[in-house]
Every structure is written in C-alpha cells, then in structure tokens.
Amino acid sequence: MSINNNSKEIVLKDHAFLVSETDEKGIITFASDDFCEVAGYSVEELIGKPHSIVRHPDMPKEAFKSLWETVKKGEVWTGYVKNATKDGNFYWVFATVYPTITSEGKKGYLSCRRKATTSEIEKATILYKTLK
Numbered sequence: 595m596s597i598n599n600n601s602k603e604i605v606l607k608d609h610a611f612l613v614s615e616t617d618e619k620g621i622i623t624f625a626s627d628d629f630c631e632v633a634g635y636s637v638e639e640l641i642g643k644p645h646s647i648v649r650h651p652d653m654p655k656e657a658f659k660s661l662w663e664t665v666k667k668g669e670v671w672t673g674y675v676k677n678a679t680k681d682g683n684f685y686w687v688f689a690t691v692y693p694t695i696t697s698e699g700k701k702g703y704l705s706c707r708r709k710a711t712t713s714e715i716e717k718a719t720i721l722y723k724t725l726k
C-alpha cells in the first residue's frame with residue numbers, strides 16, 4: 595500500500611458488509627468478498643498478513659490501543675476506522691470488533707464493518723485530528 599497525493603475517498607455501497615477475522619496476534623485468517631473488493635486485495639494477498647496492511651496513517655494509534663485493550667478483555671469494541679486501499683486511496687467504516695473462536699478452534703477476533711455516514715465521517719475526522 596502507498597498513500598498517493600491524489601488520494602481519493604472510496605464511498606462504500608449502502609449495504610456493503612466488510613468482514614475480517616484475525617488470530618490472537620492480528621494476523622488475518624479470513625476476509626469477505628466485500629472487504630477484499632473495497633481494500634483492493636485478493637483474499638490470498640490478505641490471509642497471513644498483519645491487519646495493519648490496511649492501516650491508514652491518519653488513524654491515531656490510540657484508536658487501535660483501545661481496540662486491542664477492549665477485545666483482549668473479552669469485550670466488544672466499536673469505532674470509526676479510516677483504512678487505506680492497496681492503490682493508496684481510502685475508505686471509512688463503522689467497525690464492531692469482538693472475540694471469537696476461529697474455524698480452527700483457536701481464539702481470534704472478528705471485525706464486521708458497515709458504511710460510515712457522511713456526518714459520522716466528519717465527526718470522526720475532527721476527533722482523530724485532535725488525537726494525532
């Protein structure tokens with residue numbers, strides 16, 4: 595992934611549902627078709643990679659600290675996430691992340707994401723600028 599200067603926002607389809615699963619260390623073990631399509635990667639490119647592969651530099655580290663602290667306690671984290679696509683564009687989601695048992699019977703985490711609205715994106719953008 596590279597952030598280019600002409601970076602543009604990818605607006606999700608209204609009913610897009612982007613799901614990914616990780617192991618306990620945040621290594622991707624599953625990615626849904628919608629997630630792959632929006633992120634611009636094939637499922638093979640994502641599986642086995644750290645989830646930070648889609649990290650956008652505008653995201654404050656506090657957001658992910660809070661995410662990890664919450665799910666490691668066995669609780670559910672929700673929040674707005676700006677992600678980078680493979681070709682350097684970006685998209686916003688509202689994510690719900692929670693502990694799960696993976697298909698291999700091990701502890702892991704699941705993130706289910708929906709489209710964030712324009713007003714949600716505006717508020718999150720302002721909040722995250724103050725955290726940077």
Ligand SMILES: Cc1cc2nc3c(=O)[nH]c(=O)nc-3n(C[C@H](O)[C@H](O)[C@H](O)COP(=O)(O)O)c2cc1C
Nearest residue numbers: 615616620645646648649650658677691703704705
């Ligand atoms: C289930 C799950 C889903 C995640 N989804 C994302 C995501 O969509 N984008 C992202 O940047 N980080 C996501 N993370 C957090 C990453 O694991 C990582 O903490 C974050 O990208 C910051 O990376 P860094 O610690 O290497 O800076 C997710 C973590 C879990 C457990």
